[in-house]
Amino acid sequence: MRISDLxxxxxxxxxxxxxxxxxxxxxxxxxTGKIKALIVTGQNGFLGLMATGNDYIIPWxxxxxxxxxxxxxxxxTE
Incomplete structure (x- = not known):
C-alpha cells in the first residue's frame, strides 16, 4: 500500500x-521505519480540540x- 492510497x-x-x-x-x-501516527492539521473546532490550530495526532x-x-x-479511552 502506498501513502497516496491512504x-x-x-x-x-x-x-x-x-x-x-x-x-x-x-x-x-x-x-524501525514503521508508522507511529497519522497527523491531521488542526482546524477550528476540530473535535472541539483544535481551536488553536494545533495538529491532531492519531497514534497508529x-x-x-x-x-x-x-x-x-x-x-x-478505556
Whole structure:
C-alpha cells in the first residue's frame, strides 16, 4: 500500500461516527521505519480540540481498520 492510497481515504471516528477528514502527514519511527501516527492539521473546532490550530495526532494503535474508502479510528479511552 502506498501513502497516496491512504491519503485518499477519509478518517472516521468509531466512537461517534464523525468524519475527521484526511491526514496531512505521517510520524515515522526512525529506528524501525514503521508508522507511529497519522497527523491531521488542526482546524477550528476540530473535535472541539483544535481551536488553536494545533495538529491532531492519531497514534497508529488507534487505527482499527483501513478500508477501501475510509480509515476507522477509535479515540475512546478505556
Amino acid at each position: 491519503r485518499d481515504r477519509e478518517i472516521v471516528n468509531l466512537g461517534d461516527g464523525k468524519v475527521l477528514g484526511h491526514f496531512d502527514d505521517l510520524e515515522i519511527n526512525p529506528d 494503535e488507534r487505527i482499527k481498520k483501513i478500508g477501501h474508502d475510509v480509515i476507522i479510528i477509535d479515540t475512546r
